[in-house]
Amino acid sequence: MSVVSAGWRTLVHREILRFVRRPRNTFLPPAITNALYLIVFGVILGGRIDVGGDVTYIHFILPGLVVLGAVSDAFQNASFSIFHGRWNEYIHEVQTAPLSYTEMVIAYVVASALRGTLIAVLITGVGVLFTNLIPSMTPVEFAHPVYVVAFVFVITLLFAGFGVIGGLWARDFDHLTVMNQFIIRPLVFFGAVFYPLSTLSQFWQSVSLLNPMVYMVEGVRFAFLDISDISPVVSLAVLAGATVVVVAIDVWLFKRGFGLTD
Amino acid sequence: MSLAISTTDLEKSYGSVRALDGISLAVEQGEFFGLLGPNGAGKTTFINILVGLVRKSDGEASVFGHDVESEYRAARDRIGLAPQEFNVDRFFPIREVLTHKAGYHGITGEEAKARADRALRTVGIYDKRNTRFDWLSGGMKRRFMLARALVSDPDLLILDEPTAGVDVELRHDLWEIITELNDDGTTILLTTHYIEEAERLCDTVAIMDQGEKLTVASPESLMARGNDTIRLRLESPPTRPPKIDDERIQEMTIEGESLVVTAPTGGEVAPALVRSLDRQGHTVVDMDISRTSLEEVFVSLTGTDEAETAPETEPAAPEGML
Structure with missing residues (x-):
């Protein structure tokens, strides 16, 4: 007998089908965008940027791009799916079903985290392809594969959890755009994706530590390259704790009917 | 045996607006129960x-206890x-929407597909099973x-204005389907x-207005x-209504060649009325008794004529993509 209900499995299945059947909307854009990032920053400009040590710039930014793609898509998937369901009211199909509120939330979070994980794999694949195609480059390797899996697992769950809150909070499509453009994107760009923290003054390094994205980028960079300005164990613990808190908030909001019931 | 629906002093307020003001209702299992009321009744x-x-x-509300x-x-599973509003998943063909809905109720795999096909055949749109909802006609x-x-093969089927704006043929089809379901034991709540x-359909009707329950009774007893x-x-019609000594008579008027009399239980009043007229020298050549309609009772209770008789036609053109 399965430990999860058939209803939960159905909702997860439905959520996965929703993004898998639209690869032109879900998988193609990040593949193209990240290929462009790697061409411009990695290949064209990369040779002129020194990030210290023996690490080339394309190897340095790849972990950050993986984080950027994974969390953006995990967030976007959960927020869009819930908001679109609210907008067209078909989320009522789920709300009126005999699923517990926890099952509903976990289903949305798991499916969205899976999409984020697939995007992470896709971007890594693009990076591997580039570094193998260019003879002067060292192919991408994973210094700590277990950490790669652990970090991608936690950060996609965390941002899927944030996405649930965003999907419940949004009142129109503009709100979704606002969240992506004015909250997620600045956090990412100031999250040490494109530069090492050590290039900043001590003051800005301290300020940066308030940005949760820094822990994600540094953690995944450690997993890829074995270099990090922050202990990966600390990063993983902070992010895992945050994930538990955010998902608990999601469940509480569903129980309260926030954005869902009159 | 528990009631299919039981509510006690059920209230819902939106700020200062009371959408439901202490509704207590009991719907028996297997009953065909109607909620009748104007727009905004709750x-x-x-x-x-x-x-x-x-x-x-x-207040309290329970479904099958x-x-x-x-x-x-447990309540939602039944x-x-x-x-009334179309709130259907736009991403999938309608057969798949149904298998998902069945899945939420724990019915998966081939059984869910069989349920979906059966439901689509029941309502007569099986040949549209691979079409998305947006592309169906109204x-x-x-x-x-x-x-x-x-x-999900429910024990309680709740239909909120199921025939709003549909044509005559479809309305009768829907009536036939839900009547058969009720005959097979499904409790039906129809607004x-x-x-x-x-x-035509209900065993019992509750008339609501402005969030309050005005009365609950069978349509027959309401009409009575x-x-x-x-x-x-x-x-030879007189110029003025004759004097008839019967306290059951509410009103008498002359309309053309006819004497129009209003009274409760017209069938019981009519024989005595004809005899009285005959004694006064009036020869009755034709008589027609029309029973009071539920609509008249509704209007008298709610003070509104917002309730409608069903329309005869509806545009059948597809509504297209949203």
């Missing part, structure tokens, strides 16, 4: 509290809902709403403001509360 709010789309402000808040999963969309409510629908109209055509 019918949809009442339904949405049962299925979890609206949170009650106060399960509280709709503390035992919401309910099939066909809402009538097909209404049929699909019923199919989705049926796919409507089409009087004819309630009169009103006055019948006896129309008598006289050989």
Whole structure:
């Protein structure tokens, strides 16, 4: 007998089908965008940027791009799916079903985290392809594969959890755009994706530590390259704790009917 | 045996507006129960509290003995809902929408597909099974709403204005389907403001207005509360109504060649009325008794004529993509 209900499995299945059947909307854009990032920053400009040590710039930014793609898509998937369901009211199909509120939330979070994980794999694949195609480059390797899996697992769950809150909070499509453009994107760009923290003054390094994205980028960079300005164990613990808190908030909001019931 | 629906002093307020003001209702298992009321009466709010789309402000509500808040999963598992508004998943063909809905109720795999096919055949749109909802015509969309409510094989079928704006043929088809379901034991809660629908289908009717329950009774007993109209055509109609000594008579008027008499239970009053007229020298050449309609009772109770008789036609053109 399965430990999860058939209803939960159905909702997860439905959520996965929703993004898998639209690869032109879900998988193609990040593949193209990240290929462009790697061409411009990695290949064209990369040779002129020194990030210290023996690490080339394309190897340095790849972990950050993986984080950027994974969390953006995990967030976007959960927020869009819930908001679109609210907008067209078909989320009522789920709300009126005999699923517990926890099952509903976990289903949305798991499916969205899976999409984020697939995007992470896709971007890594693009990076591997580039570094193998260019003879002067060292192919991408994973210094700590277990950490790669652990970090991608936690950060996609965390941002899927944030996405649930965003999907419940949004009142129109503009709100979704606002969240992506004015909250997620600045956090990412100031999250040490494109530069090492050590290039900043001590003051800005301290300020940066308030940005949760820094822990994600540094953690995944450690997993890829074995270099990090922050202990990966600390990063993983902070992010895992945050994930538990955010998902608990999601469940509480569903129980309260926030954005869902009159 | 627990009631299919039981509510006690159910209240819902939106700020200072009281959408439901202490509704207590009991719907027996297997009953065909109608909620009748003008727009804004609170019918949809009442339904949405049962299925979890609206949170009650106060009072109690249970479905088959399960509280709709503390035992919401058990309550929702017994309910099939066909809402008035089209709230269907736009991403998938309708057959797949049904298999998902069945899956949420624990029915998966081949069984879910078989249920979906059966529901689509029941409502007559099986050949559209691979079409997305947006591409169905208005009538097909209404049929699909019923199919989705049926796919989990509910014990309580809730239909919120199921025939709003549909053509005559579809309306009769839907009536036939839900009557058969009720005959097979499914409890049905129907909201409507089409009087004819309630009169024809329901065992019991609750009339609501402005969040309050005005009365609960069978359509027959409600109609018995009103006055019948006896129309008598006289050989030589008088200029003024004759004097008839019968306290049951409410009103008498002359309309052309006819004497029009209003009285409760017209069939009982008519023989004595004819005899009295005969004694006064008036020869009755024709007589017609029309019973009071539920619509008249509705209007007298709610003070509104917002309830409608069902329309005869509806545009059948597809509504297209949203």
